[in-house]
Every structure is written in C-alpha cells, then in structure tokens.
Amino acid sequence: MYRKDWIAKWAAYTPEKIAVTECETGRSITYRRLNEQSKFLSNKLVQKGFIKGERLIVVAEHCLEYVALFSMAQKTGIIIVPVNYRLSASEIDYLIADCRPKQIIVERKFEHLAKGLKEGVDMVWMEDLASELTSVQMSAFESRDFDESHPLFILYTSGTTGRPKGAIYSHKMLLWNSLNTTQSLEIVPHDQTIVCTPAFHTGGWNVLLTPLLHRGASIGILKKFDPDVLLKAMEEKGTKLLFGVPTMLKMMADSKLFDTIDLSEIRYFIVGGEALPLSVIHTWHDKGVKIRQGYGLTEVGPNLTSLHQNQAEQKIGSIGLPNFYTELKLLAQNGEEVASNEIGEICLSGPLVTPGYWNNDKATKEAILQGWFHTGDLAKMDDDGYLYIVDRIKCMFISGGENVYPAEVERVLRQMPEIDEAAVIGVASEQWGEVGKAFVTVGNGAIFSSDSIIEYCTKHLAKFKVPKDVVLLDEMPKNDSGKIDRKKLNT
Structure with a gap:
C-alpha cells in the first residue's frame, strides 16, 4: 500500500541533497536528516498518546521544524492545524474549541498569544522542539496505513458568518495537487524555489513547497516577504521558479536592486490571487522573466488552472486553461452550464476537492452539491477555452437592475x-x-x-x-x- 511518506523515499534516493533552507538564518537540512527528524517526532508524539486523527495546532513562522512536522503527519496520520499568528488570542481560542487539538506548538515570539489563551491545552515551544531535533539519531518508525481521504491539514479560512471554517486538506488532495502542479509547471528534481507565503496559508505549503518535495527538489523558506532579501536570495540560489501575488512582484520591480540583480536562472513566476496589470508583466518581461498566471483556492487544489508564460500578454487577464487533473465547469444559477463568453460560477470536481469543512456539515453541504464544489467565483470562457475571472458572487452588486x-x-x-x-x-x-x-x-x-x-x-x-x-x-x-x-x- 502507498504510505504517503515522500521524505523517506527521497532520504533513500538522494540522502545528502539539501531539501530545505531558511533564507534568513542560513540553516538547511538534507532529505536524510529531515527523515530522521520526522521519525523522531513521530515516535515522540505517538509515545505521548497521539493517535491517527489527533490534531496538532502550530502557531509559528515557516521553518525547518515545520517541514519536519509535515513529514511526521505523512507518517502518522496526525493532523496539522497551521494557525495565523496575526490573530488575537480570543480568535485562536475559537479555533482550539473548534478542532480540539491534543497539543499546540508555539514560537516564542508569539508568547503573548499563548499567555492570552483561555482554552486549556498542552503547549510546547517551537524553540525547545528545534533544540531536541538538533541531536536526534536515526530511529525506527513504521509509517502508518490510513485512507487517502484522511486529513493532513485543517486550514482555516474566513467564513461569511464571521466565524472561520476549517477546510480539510486530505492526503489525496496533496498527491493530486502535486501531480497537477509538477505536470503543468514541468517541475524536476533539480528545480529550486523560495517560498514566501506563510504556513497558515495553503500557498505556504501547496503551491510549490509540497510539489517540489514530492519531486525531491530544493526549497528556500523566507519567513517574511522582503523584496530586497528575496531578490538577493533568488540570485544566490539560482531560483528556477517562484510563486507570488501581484503586490510582491510590483514591490520587487520597484526595488533599487531590480536593475542589477541577475535572475537569468528563472524559468517563470507563478502569479495568483489577483490579475496582474499589463505594465507589471511588461516590466518583468523586459528583464527576461516570464509570468505564468493561475487560479486556485484552499478547498480545492490549490493549483487548478495555468496560463502558459508565452501567452501572458496575448491573453492578459486570463487564468489560463484547467490543469491536467482539474475537472471544471461554469454553471448558471439554474444549474445549467453556460455557453462560451457567458458568465457562470466555477464548479470543481475530482480528487483535488476537499472532503469538507471540519466540524461543519452545514457549510460542507452548502459548498459541495452533487459532487461539485461551488467556489463562489464567477468566470467566463472565451472561444479558445481560456478562463477569465469576472468576480466573486458576493462582490457583485446591482445598479439600476444591471x-x-x-x-x-x-x-x-x-x-x-x-x-x-x-x-x-x-x-x-x-x-x-x-x-x-x-x-x-x-x-x-x-x-x-x-x-x-x-x-x-x-x-x-x-x-x-x-x-x-x-x-x-x-x-x-x-x-x-x-x-x-x-x-x-x-x-
């Protein structure tokens, strides 16, 4: 049976290859060492009484230890709940009450949040965990068998009722998202990226980090986005591809380093979140960097569509074509598919779709109808099959009946x-x-x-x-x- 233990595989194939590096600290870890640490964590948590399906909340910036926890979750079936460290203590209390974790791991810089929590839960400092991991030796741990629909992450998203919803991100989603991503972006083991998106966001894991881990590639982690630091790191590491949102690309283009930095190794940038202005595309194209826009969301994928970099200007504003394993259709309010150039809601189906929302059957039933996830995003498809986001259903307004x-x-x-x-x-x-x-x-x-x-x-x-x-x-x-x-x- 496929046991979903990617790091163990690469620890056997390329043990001394650098898997992850922290750009700010310079700390790095090989696939062999990452596997050793994740086995240690697996044994430690199982001995503490963790069983498959127990939740582990993490309040920390991205780091090597966070990636080791991901590998541990692949081995054990423990569910990682990355929490936004910009929330208040009372907001985190709500998440604790909702998912009932067995333990919470907190980075010391967020001690003020830990002290403000009212919900009683066993707490561990990330720094203490990191100290333990520095001296671990190889230990045996047999990866557990569990269903592919078993949750890997619970990723909390903003809810329309004012309360966040915990989107379940399953091991099956992880695998199919990686297959979708590596195929559409042609990712290979010698690729390198830098992840700037926080770990409480699906982009911090599933746009490029986990697909590159699946391919045995190398990843840099930038805890906080800084345009100058990122530009220098990309040049130094020979970054091949990078994910960012339009604001990031504009800030890098406005940097004083932009004209002098060498980005000749970059194949392209992957851009999501919002449409990128043509002027910004031209700026990067003039520097020799191609732009590849796409679309995704926490509950599905997230890598669902892609506009090839050679069509960035020709199809400006488009999110491209559905990726290989994306099942997509545009539906009118009556449930019928719309014709070309007509507006409909993006609906998605297949192995990339979430099983639902944690502890929230009502939200699950509202979002998933007859096997199709209704995104709330409105789009149209041109005569060539290229998709264009029109808006969110909730953003639309009616003026004079239009x-x-x-x-x-x-x-x-x-x-x-x-x-x-x-x-x-x-x-x-x-x-x-x-x-x-x-x-x-x-x-x-x-x-x-x-x-x-x-x-x-x-x-x-x-x-x-x-x-x-x-x-x-x-x-x-x-x-x-x-x-x-x-x-x-x-x-």
Whole structure:
C-alpha cells in the first residue's frame, strides 16, 4: 500500500541533497536528516498518546521544524492545524474549541498569544522542539496505513458568518495537487524555489513547497516577504521558479536592486490571487522573466488552472486553461452550464476537492452539491477555452437592475498608466439601488484627477458600470495573503 511518506523515499534516493533552507538564518537540512527528524517526532508524539486523527495546532513562522512536522503527519496520520499568528488570542481560542487539538506548538515570539489563551491545552515551544531535533539519531518508525481521504491539514479560512471554517486538506488532495502542479509547471528534481507565503496559508505549503518535495527538489523558506532579501536570495540560489501575488512582484520591480540583480536562472513566476496589470508583466518581461498566471483556492487544489508564460500578454487577464487533473465547469444559477463568453460560477470536481469543512456539515453541504464544489467565483470562457475571472458572487452588486462585476471595472482602471492598484465596491444609491465606488493608488509623480478617471471609464465601460466616486489612497489595505481587503474599504 502507498504510505504517503515522500521524505523517506527521497532520504533513500538522494540522502545528502539539501531539501530545505531558511533564507534568513542560513540553516538547511538534507532529505536524510529531515527523515530522521520526522521519525523522531513521530515516535515522540505517538509515545505521548497521539493517535491517527489527533490534531496538532502550530502557531509559528515557516521553518525547518515545520517541514519536519509535515513529514511526521505523512507518517502518522496526525493532523496539522497551521494557525495565523496575526490573530488575537480570543480568535485562536475559537479555533482550539473548534478542532480540539491534543497539543499546540508555539514560537516564542508569539508568547503573548499563548499567555492570552483561555482554552486549556498542552503547549510546547517551537524553540525547545528545534533544540531536541538538533541531536536526534536515526530511529525506527513504521509509517502508518490510513485512507487517502484522511486529513493532513485543517486550514482555516474566513467564513461569511464571521466565524472561520476549517477546510480539510486530505492526503489525496496533496498527491493530486502535486501531480497537477509538477505536470503543468514541468517541475524536476533539480528545480529550486523560495517560498514566501506563510504556513497558515495553503500557498505556504501547496503551491510549490509540497510539489517540489514530492519531486525531491530544493526549497528556500523566507519567513517574511522582503523584496530586497528575496531578490538577493533568488540570485544566490539560482531560483528556477517562484510563486507570488501581484503586490510582491510590483514591490520587487520597484526595488533599487531590480536593475542589477541577475535572475537569468528563472524559468517563470507563478502569479495568483489577483490579475496582474499589463505594465507589471511588461516590466518583468523586459528583464527576461516570464509570468505564468493561475487560479486556485484552499478547498480545492490549490493549483487548478495555468496560463502558459508565452501567452501572458496575448491573453492578459486570463487564468489560463484547467490543469491536467482539474475537472471544471461554469454553471448558471439554474444549474445549467453556460455557453462560451457567458458568465457562470466555477464548479470543481475530482480528487483535488476537499472532503469538507471540519466540524461543519452545514457549510460542507452548502459548498459541495452533487459532487461539485461551488467556489463562489464567477468566470467566463472565451472561444479558445481560456478562463477569465469576472468576480466573486458576493462582490457583485446591482445598479439600476444591471449586474456590475467590480473585477471588470478594476481591469479597466488598471489600464490607466498612472494607476497602480484599484478596487471597486458597491455603495447604496437612492436612485440606482447601488453604484460603484472606486479606490485607487497612483504611481510616484502621477497627477490624480477623479474626473479624468471617470472620463476614461466612460470610454471603456457601459454607463451603469462607471464608478460614481473615486477615492485616492496612499496604500491599499491588504489581508494576510496579500490580496486587497475589501472589508476595510469605505469604513
């Protein structure tokens, strides 16, 4: 039986190859040593009474020990629950009450959170664990057998009710996501990436880290995104591919190091989260770095579609074609598939879909209907089969009886050379029910004119889509994954 122990396999095949390196500290670990440490952790936790299915919460930045815990989970069936260290203690208390962990591992820099917890749970410091792992010797541990649908992670996402939902990420999802990713991105063992996304986000594990571990490649970890540090690290390590969100690519392009840094080893960047402005694509293309945009979400994949780097400009704004093992269709509200160039909700099926939400049957039944996961994302497909995100269902507003999709308006706004970022929301209107309100940031030295922006939109959009008000911001509010936080706009 396939026992899902990737690190043990590579420890046998390429034992002295560096698996993971911490960019800030320079610490690194080979596949052999990573396997030794994960076996030690497996024995330690089993001896403490952990059984398959027990939950282990981790409140820490990404590190070597976190990756060892991942390997331990593959061996034992213990479920890792990565928690956002930017939450308050009361918010973490809710997660503890929801998933009932047997233990919580906390990095000492987040001691203030640990002290604020009211829910009683056995706690271990990550630094103490790291100290133990430095001197472990090879120990025997027979990897456990468990069903492929068994949870590997519980990844908490924001809920529409105000309470987070724990998306179950299964071992089956991990395997099929890796197969999808390695095939579409042509990942090979000599590849190298740097992961900048936090471990409490699926991007910190499943966009590139776990697919590269599955291929026996090498990964760098950057605990906190810093454009200068990242650029230097990519040059030094000969990074082959990198995942980032548009904000990261823009910040790197604005860095003083950008013109002098050598990124000739890069095959391409993988970009997700939001559409990347054409100006940013041109900037990176001029440097010889190709851009590959895609789409995914915590509950499915997350690597679901991909736009080949050679079509980044030709199909600007597209999330590409469905990846090899992605089953996707666009459905209208009546449940029927829509025709080309018509808007429908992205629905997904197959081995990449979550089994559901932890301890939340209601949310599971609402999201998964007749075997299809309903994403809440609206998209259309052109005559060539390429997908374009239109908006989130909940972001759409109705103005004068017409549906307005903010993402469509935002794409037009981003075409203006003076605009860096744009976000549009619907606000109440006595006359029209709702109208658009745009928030923008502008480039250095650009002259902001609300009238000129509205005039530009009028030339490129139907009248009902044109924002009635434009607000200039010094900086867009962002959430922990680098996306624009719309909840904080107009508050």
